[in-house]
Every structure is written in structure tokens, then in C-alpha cells.
Amino acid sequence: MEVKKLKKRYYKKGDNYVDALKEVDFRLEEGEFIIIMGSSGSGKSTLLQILGGLDSPTAGDIFINGEKIGEFNEEPFATEYRKKNIGFVFQFYNLIQALSVGENVSLPLILRGDSSKDIKNMTKEILNLVGLSEREKHIPSELSGGQQQRVALARALITSPAILLADEPTGNLDSKTSTEILELIDETRKKLNQSIVLVTHDPRVATYGDRVNPNMTREENTIFIMRKLHEVIKES
Numbered sequence: 001m002e003v004k005k006l007k008k009r010y011y012k013k014g015d016n017y018v019d020a021l022k023e024v025d026f027r028l029e030e031g032e033f034i035i036i037m038g039s040s041g042s043g044k045s046t047l048l049q050i051l052g053g054l055d056s057p058t059a060g061d062i063f064i065n066g067e068k069i070g071e072f073n074e075e076p077f078a079t080e081y082r083k084k085n086i087g088f089v090f091q092f093y094n095l096i097q098a099l100s101v102g103e104n105v106s107l108p109l110i111l112r113g114d115s116s117k118d119i120k121n122m123t124k125e126i127l128n129l130v131g132l133s134e135r136e137k138h139i140p141s142e143l144s145g146g147q148q149q150r151v152a153l154a155r156a157l158i159t160s161p162a163i164l165l166a167d168e169p170t171g172n173l174d175s176k177t178s179t180e181i182l183e184l185i186d187e188t189r190k191k192l193n194q195s196i197v198l199v200t201h202d203p204r205v206a207t208y209g210d211r212v213n214p215n216m217t218r219e220e221n222t223i224f225i226m227r228k229l230h231e232v233i234k235e236s
């Protein structure tokens with residue numbers, strides 16, 4: 001995926017506006033894990049929403065395999081684009097409480113119209129991958145936060161999307177559980193050869209990516225993370 005000069009301007013009342021994204025440029029290689037790190041309000045969620053086809057940019061382009069993707073928020077294009085390419089994981093899991101773990105995970109396949117045999121097999125396989133085979137019949141509220149995020153990850157991965165977009169996926173978890181989830185995300189990425197864009201404000205999380213804020217050089221990234229980690233240690 002290549003992002004070129006992506007801009008997003010939100011218009012407010014009167015002539016007021018906010019430029020949430022100003023000319024964002026980066027390239028995401030196949031199988032690469034990149035982290036976008038920034039403080040609250042720096043436009044991280046906006047970027048993921050646009051990359052995921054949930055919102056359209058004010059200007060700029062996104063290319064997948066060299067092909068420019070079309071009208072971002074126009075149906076049925078946006079739904080097709082998401083179904084084909086994208087998996088999403090959010091901070092608050094966004095699971096449907098009225099459905100069981102298995103039903104939550106299989107939802108994307110049901111919506112896609114897969115056969116019930118395929119749905120059953122794929123659901124078992126993906127629950128096994130995230131270590132939740134025993135919990136298929138449970139409802140989400142019976143699980144811990146970390147387990148609920150595993151369910152959300154399984155739901156995002158069940159269609160084998162080329163790109164996983166993660167918006168503060170550990171923002172609601174303690175540090176031990178955060179580490180487990182980040183390691184799981186990294187492990188499944190390697191198994192499925194996925195690319196990941198993860199956004200966070202947490203420098204500890206940022207240490208998991210191949211690159212942070214990808215328009216920086218590797219050396220700048222290292223200095224950046226070290227400085228941020230130093231700040232975190234000093235604060236806590």
C-alpha cells in the first residue's frame with residue numbers, strides 16, 4: 001500500500017476547519033508492521049478510517065499493488081474494498097454482546113455468504129490460532145479484556161485480509177495483557193504474511209513495529225523511541 005499526499009480537513013461551524021491530516025506520505029510493504037505514533041488529536045484515528053475505507057480524504061491517493069483505489073466512501077466500492085483487503089481492531093473491541101464468541105468471529109464470513117461448513121471450519125481454525133477454542137459458546141462479557149481483544153482479532157483475521165489496521169488495540173488493557181496481545185498480533189502477521197498499521201500514543205507499544213512514523217529514517221526512529229521510552233520511565 002502506498003499513501004500519497006493524504007489530506008483530511010474537517011469543516012466545523014462557519015468558516016472554521018481542522019486539518020487532521022496534512023500531506024501524509026508513506027509506503028507499507030507486504031508483511032511489514034508499521035506504527036504511527038502521535039499524541040491525542042494528531043489524526044491517528046482519521047488516518048486509519050481513511051486507509052480502511054470508512055471515510056474519504058479531502059485530497060491525496062492510496063494505491064494497492066500499484067493500483068489507485070477509487071472513491072473511498074462510495075458504495076458498493078468501499079464495502080468491497082474493505083471486505084477484500086482490510087481487517088480492523090479497535091481499542092474497545094466492538095464485539096456484539098448478544099452473540100457468542102463463535103458467532104462474533106464468523107460474522108464476516110456470514111456476511112460474505114460463505115457455506116455453513118466453511119464458516120464452521122474457519123471459525124474453529126481462527127479461534128484455535130488466537131487460543132480461544134474453549135470459549136466458542138461463551139458471550140463476550142464472560143471473557144477478560146485481553147480475551148475479548150483476541151476475539152476481535154480473530155474476527156478481523158478470519159477473512160485473511162492483506163492489511164490489518166489496529167487503533168490503540170491495547171489502550172484498554174494492563175501491561176502484561178498488552179504484551180500478550182501485541183505478541184499475538186505479531187505472531188499472526190508472520191503466519192498470515194500480513195501488513196499491519198497500528199496507531200498508538202504509547203511508546204512502549206511503538207517498540208513492536210518494524211518502523212515508527214514511516215517517513216522517518218530508521219536511525220531517527222530509534223532515537224525517537226529511545227527518547228519516548230526515557231520519558232515514560234521518568235514519568236512512572
Ligand SMILES: Nc1ncnc2c1ncn2[C@@H]1O[C@H](COP(=O)(O)OP(=O)(O)OP(=O)(O)O)[C@@H](O)[C@H]1O
Nearest residue numbers: 010018020038039040041042043044045046047201
Ligand atoms: N468527525 C469529525 N469532525 C470534526 N473534527 C474531527 C472529526 N474527527 C476528528 N476531528 C478532529 O480531527 C483531529 C484529529 O482527530 P483524530 O481522532 O484523528 O485524532 P487521534 O490522534 O486519533 O486522537 P486520539 O488519540 O485522542 O483518539 C482532532 O482535532 C479532532 O478534533
